[in-house]
Amino acid sequence: MLSFYRIIKFGLQDIARNAWLTVVTITILLLALFSINTLVTVRLISDNAVGAIKEKINISLYLKPDTIESEILALRDRLASSDKIKSVVYVSKQSALDNFREKYQNNQQILAALKELGRNPLSPSLTIIPEDFSQSNLLINELKMLDSPIIESRDFSDNTVILNRINSITKRVNEIGLFIIAIFIITSLLVVYNAIRVAIYTHRQEIEIMRLVGASNYFIYLPYLFSAFIYALLSVLIVIAVFYPLLSLLQPYLEVFFMGYNVNILSYFVDNFGLIFGAQFLVVLVINEVASLFAVRRYARV
């Protein structure tokens, strides 16, 4: 317990005596963590954007109004057996009418026109959900060639171009982000290694005397590993303190942009706080400790 206290004391002395070096080291770690969190945010936004567009992909087959239901269900089952189709939803004439009324409940003119007509003018339809949205082009081509006497018309409002573009941008952002993170990780390793090396240089006289008077090896190197732990802890705490206010500022803009969709990045970070920042702390800690261990082994000769 006494040794533990002294190790912490010597570790804190290292940090205080090399205050500027500590600031630089923590700044580099902060930049690395900030880039990781930015990448997580970009990923979340793009996932939400892709999800929103996917919802707008509409593949529907409109059927002749007088088709008997058994024929519709047979076609539905035939389509559902395709491996490109996730599910097929049958919307009957009545359901289509109900949906129409609900959609235009505030538009009295349209409702009056419908009433004037005196009958249900809508057709039954089959709404098709693709198994893989990125492969929806192939499915659309297949459906275009589908031969069935009960099909009246086909609606393929295609958003796959936009979807592909978002997927491609997300992929590119991820690639660049990972490259930036890799650079920051390597830089962090070198900076922490150098910080510990300088700390050891500052304490070279003490280390020499420690070795001379029989200090245990762990007593010589643990203060430096403790310093590395403090670097990791401070950098993660600061990134949390900086990132949450930034997310709070960003959130209202995202809500406007994704109007009608439930996009809440702030609550995602709050809900997954332990996972996101715990993992980051562990990674930074491992990087710091590895760099420190190399520096101590080389320069403190323990």
Added chain:
Amino acid sequence: MINLQNVSKSYSHKIKVLRQVNLTIAPGEFVSIVGQSGAGKTTLVRLLIGEERADEGRVIIGDWDITKISRHEVPFLRRQIGVIFQDFKLLPKKTLEENIAFALQVSGGSQAKIKKIVPSVLKIVGLEDKGRRYPHEISGGEQQRAAIARALVHQPKILLADEPTGNLDAINANEIVDLLLRINKFGTTIILVTHNKEIVNRLNRRVISMDHGQITSDQAHGKYLL
């Protein structure tokens, strides 16, 4: 007892700093090791404190063969052997008390032990009234005495003094040697590595002369022959 059996050490293929050295030092002896620069005296000291490993032969301290000592065992060896150097190796930003306490702190000594031992070793070296001074506030001789006090905190059986009077004038040098003699009287083995002819001749104790990595003479009551 210290026993070196056919010990050789080289730093490169061409430079052999110790050649087949055989040496026995009994407990409680006061031995001076003399020789010119490059004779191998300092390498001998470094072998004894586990700083260097012998290429050949065995180095035995007490019942302990330290030839193949692991790095985890080195701290335990160092607590058995006090060492002082020409440059004192005191920490300038710590008082004498703190310098001495530091040796106990880093080897896990309790606060109670530190409170008990620090004043007693300061008293042994005659610095009991200067414990709160910083190294730059005292003379070179007093700094070396403080270094000796620090070397004594683990109550070592052996005290290695590598050129302890090298930075001191004649009066201070004699005071240090007198102090080493007093410590020797308590039963501590003293190994004094020195260039100082007057001191060696005044001591009239065992003198081991070294030249080119070999022991050239070993006299029970010797003089500085080189």
